Amino acid sequence: MTLGDYYSNEQIKQFAETVLGETDENRTESIEKVRKWIQKNPKLHAKTDDNSILAFLRGCKFNLEITQQKITNFYTMKTERPEWFQDRDPTLPTIKELANIGVFIPLKKYHDNKLVVIIRTAAHDPKKHKQDDVFKAGKMILDVAIKENFENATIYGISAIFDMKNISLGHARQLPPHVIKKAVFAWQNYYCRPKQLEFVNAPLYINVVLNIFKSFMSEKLQGRVRVHFSGVDSLHEVISKDILPVEYGGNDGSTQELIEYWSQKLDDHKDWFKEDEEYKADLSD
Incomplete structure (x- = not known):
């Protein structure tokens, strides 16, 4: 494999080696070890292609034991959460509607090379939409965004x-x-690393809710939570206006443009979702 097969430039390669411990030698060796482990555990029914395995390895800094546990957790979750991972058809009216109101919006540009996503927690109508459907639509868009931004999402995180x-x-x-x-478990066992959790337009009672979230988080993830009261001004101190849409005080287009882009991307991946749905753990005895 050449540099271009895994990294778009030398800087990213150096970051992967320094921070994740990823080298040409241990990447090839580790992917093969994990692949053989998956093959010895057929009831997991996990994907065995290089990128699917590499995403987990990068998220676990090439610790094989942690990688195997996270793969087990992820494919088990896909079976145990049919409300999120079954019938992932982007043409379903509920999914289309939630995508079109923008419950989950990846941005065009990166922050410190990380993929940035905006999760609009109150964009949906709770009288009309189930929270499970909101999570389902969001995870579908996240999956496509990781595929489209694989290098940055898996090396630098989200x-x-x-x-x-x-x-x-x-x-x-x-x-x-x-x-x-369940939501926090998914964050911590997905095949990309959440590096920042920025809560904006936060109400004064936010800490009541956040304390519940934090009670299920690892200590490391708790340390990545930051709250911004009174709008988005303080967000600009940690994420540049240059990559944010105008609705968030930025100058990189509108949320509507992003919504339309990702809605179309979902449609384009209809066949991929159908195939992906087959990969989940068999929990029968």
């Missing part, structure tokens, strides 16, 4: 902006502790 504007009691009622626990 910066997530949680927009809490217009959050209501109805939205809060959709997130009882057991649902929050």
Whole structure:
């Protein structure tokens, strides 16, 4: 394999080696070790192509034991959460509607090379939309965004902006502790690393909700949470205006342009979602 097969430039290669411990030698060796382990555990029914394995390895800094545990957790979750991972058809009216109102919006440009996503926690109507469907649509868009930005998403990770504007009691009622626990488990066992969790337009009672979230987080993830009260001005101190849409005080287009782009990308990946749905753990005895 050449440099271009895994990295677009030398700087990214150096970062991967220094921070993740990824070298040409241990990447090839580790992918093969994990592939053989998956083949010895056929009931996991996990993907064995290089990129699918590499994403988990990078997220675990090439620790094979942690990688195997995260792969097990991920493919088990796909079976145990049919409400998120079954019937992932982008043409379904519910999915289309949630994508079109912008519940989950990846940005065009990177922050410190990280993929940035805006999660609009109150964009949906809680009287009309189930929280599980919101999570389902968001994970579908995330999967496509990682595919489209594989290098940056898997090497540098994800910066997530949680927009809490217009959050209501109805939205809060959709997130009882057991649902929050499932959501945090998914964050911590997905094949990309959440590096920043920025909560903007936060209400004054945010700490009540966040304390529940944090109770299920690892200590490391807790340290990546930051709250921004009174709008988005303080967000600009940690994420440049140059990559944000105008609705967030930035100058890189509008959220509507991004919504239309990712809605089309979902449609383009209809066949991929159908194939991906087959990969999940067999939990039968």
